Amino acid sequence: MAGNEPLRVDHWIDDPLADGAWNMAFDQFLMEQCEQTGQSFLRFYRWTPATLSLGYFQSYHDRSRHVASLGVPVVRRTTGGGAIVHDIELTYSLVIPNRERWSRAHEDLVEYVHRLLIVAIQQRTGLTLGFSRDLGQKQLMSDEEPFLCFLRRHPLDVVSNQHKLVGSAQRRSRGALLQHGSILIGRSLFAPELPGVLELCGQRFDAELLVQELKQEVLRAVGLEGTAAMAVNVERVKQIAASRFGHSDWTLRR
Amino acid sequence: MDTSNLLFAETHEWVRVADEGGERVATIGISAHAVEQLGDLTFLESAEEGSTVAAGEPFGEVESVKATSDMYSPVDGVIIAVNRDLTNKLDVLNSDPYGEGWIVKVRLTDDGALKRLLDYDTYQKQVVEHGG
Numbered sequence: 001m002a003g004n005e006p007l008r009v010d011h012w013i014d015d016p017l018a019d020g021a022w023n024m025a026f027d028q029f030l031m032e033q034c035e036q037t038g039q040s041f042l043r044f045y046r047w048t049p050a051t052l053s054l055g056y057f058q059s060y061h062d063r064s065r066h067v068a069s070l071g072v073p074v075v076r077r078t079t080g081g082g083a084i085v086h087d088i089e090l091t092y093s094l095v096i097p098n099r100e101r102w103s104r105a106h107e108d109l110v111e112y113v114h115r116l117l118i119v120a121i122q123q124r125t126g127l128t129l130g131f132s133r134d135l136g137q138k139q140l141m142s143d144e145e146p147f148l149c150f151l152r153r154h155p156l157d158v159v160s161n162q163h164k165l166v167g168s169a170q171r172r173s174r175g176a177l178l179q180h181g182s183i184l185i186g187r188s189l190f191a192p193e194l195p196g197v198l199e200l201c202g203q204r205f206d207a208e209l210l211v212q213e214l215k216q217e218v219l220r221a222v223g224l225e226g227t228a229a230m231a232v233n234v235e236r237v238k239q240i241a242a243s244r245f246g247h248s249d250w251t252l253r254r
Numbered sequence: 255m256d257t258s259n260l261l262f263a264e265t266h267e268w269v270r271v272a273d274e275g276g277e278r279v280a281t282i283g284i285s286a287h288a289v290e291q292l293g294d295l296t297f298l299e300s301a302e303e304g305s306t307v308a309a310g311e312p313f314g315e316v317e318s319v320k321a322t323s324d325m326y327s328p329v330d331g332v333i334i335a336v337n338r339d340l341t342n343k344l345d346v347l348n349s350d351p352y353g354e355g356w357i358v359k360v361r362l363t364d365d366g367a368l369k370r371l372l373d374y375d376t377y378q379k380q381v382v383e384h385g386g
């Protein structure tokens with residue numbers, strides 16, 4: 001994206017509840033599709049069972065630092081950052097052609113999507129949200145970073161009342177950029193220290209309804225409102241899930 | 255900084271080729287421009303010694319605060335050395351990207367890919383024209 005131009009996306013996918021290997025494989029599949037066709041994709045998804053996703057560079061053994069999530073399955077992402085407990089949560093992925101993978105301009109994409117979500121959550125819940133950078137939240141040094149993504153702070157994170165509610169990270173290949181992000185809808189038993197939108201706004205909203213409304217807001221913003229969700233090559237996604245994200249060589253690689 | 259003996263890939267990796275013990279060895283890193291664009295670096299990982307690399311294929315990843323990016327090999331060959339000192343001193347990539355900031359050394363198995371690389375001036379022109 002350049003300057004203040006609105007982002008336009010070619011296709012969107014509304015994925016049913018799925019496990020971690022499938023969810024990560026699907027994003028990898030979309031990167032392949034983007035590299036081959038030059039088309040862009042927006043995907044919303046949720047997880048069952050509740051799953052811990054590790055940042056690409058995190059050590060598997062570090063999960064012992066977070067006792068509450070020890071009982072849930074784990075998957076390793078291709079994006080960096082901290083671990084996320086995907087439970088009462090909405091994940092999005094945005095895949096766009098990437099002609100210049102090093103460019104700092106790609107941070108604009110994080111800001112753009114987060115700004116959409118700030119407006120959408122505010123409109124639906126009345127909750128006051130903003131960027132971490134604007135609310136005087138301290139950035140933590142890398143050697144002090146907590147295990148969980150939602151306890152870390154980046155200037156573009158979306159926060160409310162000192163609590164992080166949205167975070168995103170990118171994976172850049174030669175031909176495609178994957179940005180995926182997590183919206184914390186509600187508190188999970190597997191990460192009880194993290195309140196979500198529902199707790200912060202007083203639980204006056206139904207989680208499923210809020211998820212649907214957030215999806216519609218984002219679809220409207222990227223020019224996809226009213227269009228049909230895209231069908232995908234399920235066999236290829238299964239193949240990636242089995243060979244990579246569902247395989248212990250990948251999950252335990254560090 | 256002597257850049258006259260460097261070659262650059264359009265994907266922002268650099269190569270310096272030298273004869274070492276009768277073999278052609280390519281030292282590989284990422285350009286100062288790429289490092290600057292990435293911002294604060296948090297992790298870097300490359301394939302291990304003994305791994306075969308192919309021109310245009312990934313040989314590692316570098317992570318900045320918000321992004322993990324693939325690094326692509328500019329040459330064909332076998333990795334014979336990995337700069338493990340970088341792991342705890344990623345700031346060297348900022349201070350000396352073409353010297354102490356080297357990432358891997360590769361014993362060339364084919365020189366062909368070198369012909370597709372750019373000299374420093376041409377690479378810099380690409381950076382200016384494409385805005386990085």
